[in-house]
Amino acid sequence: MPSPRVKVSHMSRYQKKKERLERQMRDAPSSVHLDKSTSNLFRIRTNAGQCLDVHDFNEVISIDPNKKWVEVEGMTTYEKLVDATLPYGLMPSVVPELKSITVGGAVSGTGLESSSFRFGFVHETVLEMDILLPKGNVITCTPENEYRDLFFGIPNSYGTLGYILRLKIKTTPIKPYVHLVHRRFSTTSVYFEAMKKESEKKAVDFIEGIVFSPDTNVLTLSTFCDEVPYTSDYTYMNIYYRSVLARNEDYLTVRDYIWRFDTDWFWRSDLFYAQNPLVRLLLGRKRLNSVFFTKIFRWNSRLKITERINQFFGVHKEQIVQDVEVPIQHAPAFLTFLHGEINILPIMIGPVIGSPVGIARFPLFPLDPKTLYINIGFYGIRRTDYPEWHLNKLVEKKVLELHGVKMLYSNSFYDQETFWRLYGEDTYKILKQKYDPTGKLVDLYAKCVKRL
Ligand SMILES: Cc1cc2nc3c(=O)[nH]c(=O)nc-3n(C[C@H](O)[C@H](O)[C@H](O)COP(=O)(O)OP(=O)(O)OC[C@H]3O[C@@H](n4cnc5c(N)ncnc54)[C@H](O)[C@@H]3O)c2cc1C
Numbered sequence: 001m002p003s004p005r006v007k008v009s010h011m012s013r014y015q016k017k018k019e020r021l022e023r024q025m026r027d028a029p030s031s032v033h034l035d036k037s038t039s040n041l042f043r044i045r046t047n048a049g050q051c052l053d054v055h056d057f058n059e060v061i062s063i064d065p066n067k068k069w070v071e072v073e074g075m076t077t078y079e080k081l082v083d084a085t086l087p088y089g090l091m092p093s094v095v096p097e098l099k100s101i102t103v104g105g106a107v108s109g110t111g112l113e114s115s116s117f118r119f120g121f122v123h124e125t126v127l128e129m130d131i132l133l134p135k136g137n138v139i140t141c142t143p144e145n146e147y148r149d150l151f152f153g154i155p156n157s158y159g160t161l162g163y164i165l166r167l168k169i170k171t172t173p174i175k176p177y178v179h180l181v182h183r184r185f186s187t188t189s190v191y192f193e194a195m196k197k198e199s200e201k202k203a204v205d206f207i208e209g210i211v212f213s214p215d216t217n218v219l220t221l222s223t224f225c226d227e228v229p230y231t232s233d234y235t236y237m238n239i240y241y242r243s244v245l246a247r248n249e250d251y252l253t254v255r256d257y258i259w260r261f262d263t264d265w266f267w268r269s270d271l272f273y274a275q276n277p278l279v280r281l282l283l284g285r286k287r288l289n290s291v292f293f294t295k296i297f298r299w300n301s302r303l304k305i306t307e308r309i310n311q312f313f314g315v316h317k318e319q320i321v322q323d324v325e326v327p328i329q330h331a332p333a334f335l336t337f338l339h340g341e342i343n344i345l346p347i348m349i350g351p352v353i354g355s356p357v358g359i360a361r362f363p364l365f366p367l368d369p370k371t372l373y374i375n376i377g378f379y380g381i382r383r384t385d386y387p388e389w390h391l392n393k394l395v396e397k398k399v400l401e402l403h404g405v406k407m408l409y410s411n412s413f414y415d416q417e418t419f420w421r422l423y424g425e426d427t428y429k430i431l432k433q434k435y436d437p438t439g440k441l442v443d444l445y446a447k448c449v450k451r452l
Contacts, residue, residue: 004170010061012036013257014073017056018130018138018165024052026136026427030440034159036075038100038291039298050445057165058102060084068171069127074104076115082258090171091254092127097261099188099222099288103162109409110156110365113377114206115172118197123155124356130166134440138165143361153431156365156423158408160444161435175224177231178257179207180250183219191217192374196328199351199372209349210244214339217349218244222257224395231256234263236285240274241267265293267346270381272296283315318384319411320344323377325352327365331374338378339400342391350379363427365446367405389413408448419445 025032028050035051057073060081064089072081078092079099085091088299092103096111103122105111107129111122119125128142131150133275141151153161185191198207198221206222222348228251234240240260243250252260264275273279274288300306310317320342326334328351338347355361355369367373382391393413399406405422407414414422428444446452 010059013059014057014166016421017073017247018132021052021054021057021132021165022136022138025132025134025269028052028440030438031308031442032134034163036074036102038077038294039105041066043244052163054163054165061166063088063090063171065090065185068173069167069168070171070218071166072103073166073242074130077102078106078121079259081219082255083195085171086174086255089173091258092122093119093170093172094122095257095258096122099259099262100291100294103169104169107164107167108158110407112350112352114208116203116350116375117207117372118205118356119170119172120131121155121362122358123362123365125170126151126167127170128168129154129164131162132165133162133436134436134438149427150435152365153362153427155196155362156408157420157431157444158430159305161431161445162441164264174254175226176254177228178222178254179225180220180222180257182222182244182248182250183243184219186215187207188217188335191219191412192328192331194219195349195351195374196372199353208240211335211347212245212345213351214335220244224254225251234260236288237280238265247264248422257420262267262290263288265290266348266377266379268297271381296377315379316384318380318386318387318389320395321379321390321393323348323375323407323409324395324399325373325375326399326402326405326406327368328372328374330402330404331357331376333404334374334376334398338376341394341398342378344380345377348375348379350375363424365391365405366422366424373404382418388442394445397436408424408444410447411451414449416445416449419449 032050032052035053037055054075057075060076061071061072063085068090070085070272077099078095078101081103082095090201094113094115096106096113097103101111104272106122107126129142129151130138132138139147141147143151204221205225209219211217231251238324271274274283352373352375354367354373358369360366392411394408396413432443442452
C-alpha cells in the first residue's frame with residue numbers, strides 16, 4: 001500500500017488554480033458556465049454565457065487512509081478518483097456508475113449508486129467543500145461552520161449558487177473482488193419486498209436491479225471478497241447487463257465491478273450499434289466507455305443530425321432519459337405505469353435511503369429521511385404520434401402522484417409553482433439572495449426547465 005500522506009505539491013497547485021479562477025469569475029461580466037472536458041447532462045442549454053475554464057481542476061489532492069477520506073478537486077472524474085483510492089484499499093463510499101461523472105457534478109446533481117441503500121446519495125458522503133461564489137471568492141463550507149447553509153444547499157443546485165472546486169469525501173474499505181448473485185423475480189411486488197428486506201438487513205455491500213419485462217425483474221446482491229474461483233471481463237466483447245439474465249452468480253475485480261455499466265453506457269451503446277460483435281470489435285476496447293458515447297451523443301445533439309434525419313422522413317421520436325426516486329411502497333405502481341405508458345426497457349433499479357443519518361438536511365432535494373426510496377432510471381427513444389415531450393410530462397405527473405422526486409439532469413417541464421414546491425423554494429431564494437445577489441448565475445428553474 002502506498003504511504004499515507006497529504007500531497008503538498010498538489011495543494012499548492014490547487015491554490016494557484018483557485019486564485020486564477022477567482023480572478024476569472026470576478027472579471028466575468030454576467031452569466032457564466034463551466035467549460036469542462038466531460039458532461040452527463042442531457043438537456044442542451046440555449047444560452048450558456050461566458051465560459052469558466054475549469055479543465056485543470058482534476059487532481060486528487062490527498063488521501064488519509066486512517067481517517068478514510070480523500071480530498072479532490074471538483075472536476076475530477078470518478079475514474080481518476082477511483083484509480084487513486086483503490087491502491088490504498090479504499091473507494092469513495094458512493095461511486096456513480098459512469099467513469100465520466102465528476103465529483104462536483106455528482107454532488108451538485110444528486111449522484112447515487114448500488115451502495116446508496118447504506119450511504120444515501122453522494123452528497124451525504126461529503127465532509128467539506130470549497131465553493132467559488134459568483135462574486136469571485138472561494139469559501140470553505142462544512143456542516144458546522146458559518147457557511148453550513150450553502151453546504152446543505154449545494155446538492156441539487158446544479159451550479160446555480162456557486163461551483164464546487166474542492167471536496168473532502170468519505171471512503172469505504174474494499175476487498176480485491178466482488179461476488180455478485182443475480183436473483184430473478186416474476187412478480188414486481190415480491191421483487192420489491194426482497195429488495196426492501198435486503199436493504200434493511202444490510203448483509204451485502206451493494207444492491208441494485210434491472211427490470212427487463214413485467215415478469216423479468218433481476219435483483220443483484222454483491223459482496224466484497226478476498227478470493228475468487230474466476231473473474232469475468234465486461235470491458236470488451238462481453239456485455240454486463242445481459243449477463244445478469246444468463247448467470248446466477250459472477251465474480252469481478254473491484255475496479256471492474258465499479259465500472260460494470262460504463263462499457264456499454266448502461267445499455268445505451270445500442271444507439272451506436274455497439275452491441276453488435278463486429279461493431280464492438282471495430283470500435284476496440286478503448287472506445288467502449290461512457291466518455292466516448294457521451295461525446296458522440298452531445299455532438300449529435302448539437303449538430304441535430306438525428307433530428308434532421310427524422311424530420312426528413314416525417315418521423316416523430318421522443319427521447320426519454322430520466323431518473324426518479326419513488327418511495328418503495330409506490331415503486332410497483334410506478335413500474336406498472338412505465339410498462340403501460342412509457343414502454344422503455346430495460347429499467348435500472350436502485351434502493352436509496354432518504355438519509356443515512358435519519359435527518360432531512362438537504363432542502364433542495366427533500367426526501368423523507370426515514371423512507372427507503374427506489375431510484376428508477378429509464379433511458380431510451382420512442383417513436384410516437386403524441387405532441388412534443390408528452391411522455392416526459394406523463395412521467396413528471398406520475399412521480400408527483402406517487403410522492404416521488406425527479407432528478408434534474410435531463411429535460412423538465414414543471415410549471416414554476418410546482419417546481420418550487422418540489423425543490424425547496426424558500427431556502428433556495430434565501431441562498432440565492434445571500435450568495436448570488438446580482439444573479440450572475442441563472443436560477444435553478446431557468447436552468448433546469450427553461451434550459452437557459
Ligand atoms: C444517461 C445518464 C446516466 C446517469 N447515470 C447516473 C448514475 O449511474 N449514477 C449517478 O449518480 N448519476 C447518474 N446520472 C446523473 C449524473 O450524476 C448527474 O447528471 C451529474 O450532475 C453529472 O455530473 P457531471 O460531472 O457529468 O456534470 P455536468 O454534466 O458537466 O454538469 C451537470 C450540472 O452540474 C453542474 N456542475 C458540474 N460540476 C459542478 C461543480 N463542480 N460545482 C457546481 N456545479 C457543477 C453543471 O453546471 C451542470 O448544471 C446520469 C445522467 C445521465 C444523463
